[in-house]
Amino acid sequence: MSFQSPWWLLLLPLCLLPFWLKSRQGQWYSWVAILPQDKVSRLMEQGLKALVSALLLCVLLALAHPQGPEKVVQRIGKGAQTVMVIDRSVSMDHPFAGDVTSGSAAEIKSTAARRLITKFIDSRPDDMMGVVGFSNSALYGIKISNNRDAIHAAINAATSPSINQTNIGSGLTKAVTLFDNIDSTGSRAIILLSDGAGKLSPRVKATLQTSLKKNKLALYWIVLRQPDDVSIFSKNVYDEDRVPTAVALDRYFQSLGIKYQAYEADNPTTLQNAIQDIGSRENKTIQYPITIPGRNYSQDFAALGLMLGVLILLLKNLRIYSWKNT
Known part of the structure; x- marks a missing residue:
């Protein structure tokens, strides 16, 4: 005790x-012997x-x-071990399309992401999830856990604005390390949510390729884009030194030899569809310990x-x- x-x-x-x-x-008595x-x-x-x-x-x-004393019991359900890697750059605090001052702006990207990710978490009670934010560097949110209150708090923190930088490599590198001390059961995936891309150094590329394969991780990338942004699914041919960063990053992910799927979302509906598709792909039997x-x-x-x-x-x-x- x-x-x-x-x-x-x-x-x-x-x-x-x-x-x-x-x-x-x-x-009080005058003589105790009388008692x-x-x-x-x-x-x-x-x-x-x-x-x-x-x-x-x-x-x-x-x-x-x-x-x-605490008790540790094994729980079996349907779900996955996932880590949400969320862009915290200032641009995530902009609407999907339009201008905030015009009165016709759509929902803020970070607000839509927070709302839909929260709904995704609540619909999958057996999932274990970790959270990593990133801007100029990785921002640790929570280790892989099934504590829903802690996950919600980490999602709220990761969808708040930060500074105007997008260091995807730092966020992904940190996310991969969260799987190092977790036993593999069922599906394991990283979900990258960003409205931009960035260049990865050769060192980061080598580290990611080794770590993703070692931990047998699937990778999903949801690109939150404006209508005039370059599409990663474009068939355009670019000179080698003029390839858009988003297209180059998508090509790198495809070359890793792992389970990879990319999505583009230019409004809350397409973002919701992407999250739902990932949920249908990563829904296997999962077993994990729960501390009571x-x-x-x-x-x-x-x-x-x-x-x-x-x-x-x-x-x-x-x-x-x-x-x-x-």
Whole structure:
């Protein structure tokens, strides 16, 4: 058993106070010898002191919040181990199309992403998910977990604006490391959500290629684009030194020899369709441990203390205040 507030246990010696303090209650008699021997009263007095000590003990233990041992159980369901890698650049705080000042702007990209990802998480209760944000560098959100409250908090943080840089390589590199200490069960995937691309250094490319294959990860890239942006699915032919960064990044992902799928979303509906398609692809049997917290015994000790208090009040009213001659 452990205690959440163990410092209350330092006051445990106070439980001996009832035996140390002497009662001033009773009657004054000129000669004690005239009083009959009353062993029952003496036993009740000692018993009452013991009950008061037990009451103090219950109060201190309740304040210390004793908790039983945790249990780890295996849970089996349908889902995947995924890491959301979310762009936190300033451009994510812009609408999908139009101008904010014109009154005709569509939904903000980060707002739509937060709303749809939250819906995606809630529809897949068996998923284990981690979150990584990135702007000029990786921004750790949460390790791969099934704690929904923590995941929601990390998604909210990752969809807030940051600075005007898009370092996709840093975000992906950090995301891959989250799988290193997690046993593989079922599907494992990285979902990259960004409204732009960036150039990857040869070192980062080599690291990603090795790590993605080692951890047997699938990669999904959802590109949030404006209507006039270059499409990664374009059949245009570019000079080698003039290939758009988004097209070059897509070609690199295709060359990795892993399970890879790219999507383009220029409005909330297409973004939702992309997320739903990923969900249908990554939905296999998954097994993972769940830690069940131990029972908190504070309420039990508080209830016991309340019953002892009522019993003490009843016993205190059983006193005989004086002896009368018969």
